[in-house]
Amino acid sequence: MGIFPFLVVAWVVVAGLYGVVTSRDLIHQIVCLIVVQSSTYVLLLGVGYVTGGAAPYFFDIPLHTKAVDPVVQALALTDVVVEAAVTALLLSFAIQAQKRFGTLDPTELAPFKG
């Protein structure tokens, strides 16, 4: 395994960025941004993984069982919820762009008027 999970992270970031750069549609561009963002989950959980470790919940397993790092899991948890809300905000920008300029193509939106 070694560095394989981290190579997956790199692949997800670059694939998502490629989509953001080349996108011709705001909705598609937002989805690509979510792809970039979701790489952080793989990275966080990959960094904190301990071979053979249990989930860091000691309700039905004995205390001091070997467990994976709970800190990165806490970060990933809040990340997921915040990402969903920020996506909603971005989508509402896309709705207003469509209404105002009649297009979702970012290259046609380029010269913003006040």
Added chain:
Amino acid sequence: MTPRQRRWIFLIAGAGLAAFYLWGLSGLPGFGHYPGPYGPAILRIAVAQTNATGVVSAINFDYRGFDTVGEEFILFVAAMGVATVLRPLRGERERPALDEAADRDAPPTSSAVRMVALLFTGPVVLAGWWLASHAQTNPSGGFQGGILLATAFILIYLSGEFLVFERFSPADLTDVAEAVGAGGFVAIGLAAIAMNLPYLDNYLPLGTIPGAVSSSGTIALISFFVGIEVAAAFTAIVGELLDQTLLRSA
């Protein structure tokens, strides 16, 4: 800039990024060999110190509680941002939720959809409430429970009409619930300062049985307020987006 040029610039920048990333990887410990020390230190002390068997919740609502306040306010601001950005533009007005064609009625929601949605609403509310109130026990907490509670409102939308959804989650009520959720978190922290303790210090009794609902002091209470905040924020966001279907430019 032509799409072709953009692609080339991206390829050059991407190659540079990949090079630096691989260079950085070469110094990392391999997958499965997390070196710590932060995580293992918390694993060693968290259950004894907080009486919460869910160590992730203990981190979110206690050890890194200050960080979570920030995260929660990102959510709060994003929900407010959606409401602000989606306000009616000049020349737009709301119209009643009627079908475009005047000579025929909108097809009614099928009984099957209505039935399934109504059947699920109760259990979803229960599951959301259970999750939001068991952060100290197992992989649950306000974030997960809040999302489920918001789902219950979406089920109500599915089972009936948008107007029913609005009756169940009037904008004023979701706004107040959002404020209570976000403000409650901050207030719990400020109460600690009033007692001459550090901000967000866990000052409530920790209970005797680790992982019991009555255990873990402020962790359970903060998780509950986060649940309210998340449920209200997502209900408000969905409500705003559905409102868009009622707008028409004059």
